[in-house]
Amino acid sequence: MARRTVFLGFSCNNRCIVCAQGDLRASAPLASIEEASRTIDAAEPGDVLCFVGGEPTLVGELPDLLRRAADRPSVSALLQTNGRRLAYPAYADVLAQASRQLSLDVSLFGSSAAMHDYHTSSPGSFAQTARGIQNARARGMPVGVSVVVTRSNFRHLVEVVRLVRALGADALRLAHLEPLGSARASLLRISPNEELARPVLEAAATEGRRLGVQVTVGEPGEPGPRGRFAGLGPTA
Ligand code: SF4
Numbered sequence: 001m002a003r004r005t006v007f008l009g010f011s012c013n014n015r016c017i018v019c020a021q022g023d024l025r026a027s028a029p030l031a032s033i034e035e036a037s038r039t040i041d042a043a044e045p046g047d048v049l050c051f052v053g054g055e056p057t058l059v060g061e062l063p064d065l066l067r068r069a070a071d072r073p074s075v076s077a078l079l080q081t082n083g084r085r086l087a088y089p090a091y092a093d094v095l096a097q098a099s100r101q102l103s104l105d106v107s108l109f110g111s112s113a114a115m116h117d118y119h120t121s122s123p124g125s126f127a128q129t130a131r132g133i134q135n136a137r138a139r140g141m142p143v144g145v146s147v148v149v150t151r152s153n154f155r156h157l158v159e160v161v162r163l164v165r166a167l168g169a170d171a172l173r174l175a176h177l178e179p180l181g182s183a184r185a186s187l188l189r190i191s192p193n194e195e196l197a198r199p200v201l202e203a204a205a206t207e208g209r210r211l212g213v214q215v216t217v218g219e220p221g222e223p224g225p226r227g228r229f230a231g232l233g234p235t236a
Pocket residue numbers: 012013014015016018019020021053054055081082107120225226
């Protein structure tokens with residue numbers, strides 16, 4: 001079994017202060033559909049195809065690529081997304097119909113609109129991401145949620161666990177903030193105090209056990225968005 005990354009470009013409709021890709025969207029090439037297709041065609045039984053961006057749902061060919069992946073025998077697909085476009089039921093239908101082997105890894109940054117939208121620099125993004133998770137779950141897609149822990153959200157991680165449960169997601173990954181991309185310039189401002197954060201992380205794990213949400217905590221050096229999360233996201 002192998003994880004194979006299907007890269008679909010750096011374009012994104014969020015502008016997160018912790019994005020490991022920073023300003024690559026301004027200079028890097030757009031997605032190569034030919035290369036993505038070649039990666040899919042090379043998948044073997046047991047492999048997981050990890051569709052990553054940027055934001056893969058902005059790529060018009062994504063449903064076709066998911067259908068192509070679904071045609072590979074015993075190959076599953078994981079879509080790393082901010083979930084915003086799945087707020088539209090018609091688009092959620094398209095993805096659900098494209099592949100029955102599709103799981104989502106959705107980036108979330110807090111338990112409220114103010115907290116999440118501060119991190120994404122995108123007003124209205126929380127409402128769309130939350131609705132996107134609900135729409136995906138309503139269509140039977142397994143959903144894991146990934147949260148990069150910052151100074152502005154660490155005190156609310158127990159509430160995040162409750163939100164994840166309320167939205168119907170299956171698992172929560174709490175990722176360490178890494179000095180990459182957009183986070184590099186403002187690391188001191190957005191890094192949580194480790195000593196203060198540790199008991200909250202433990203409380204979040206306890207709440208996860210109580211509510212039946214699988215909570216995992218990343219180690220330093222495991223990159224966050226849009227790096228990859230062990231257990232939920234692809235390895236870059
Ligand atoms: S972290 Fe993800 S959702 Fe946020 S800007 Fe980067 S690619 Fe987009």
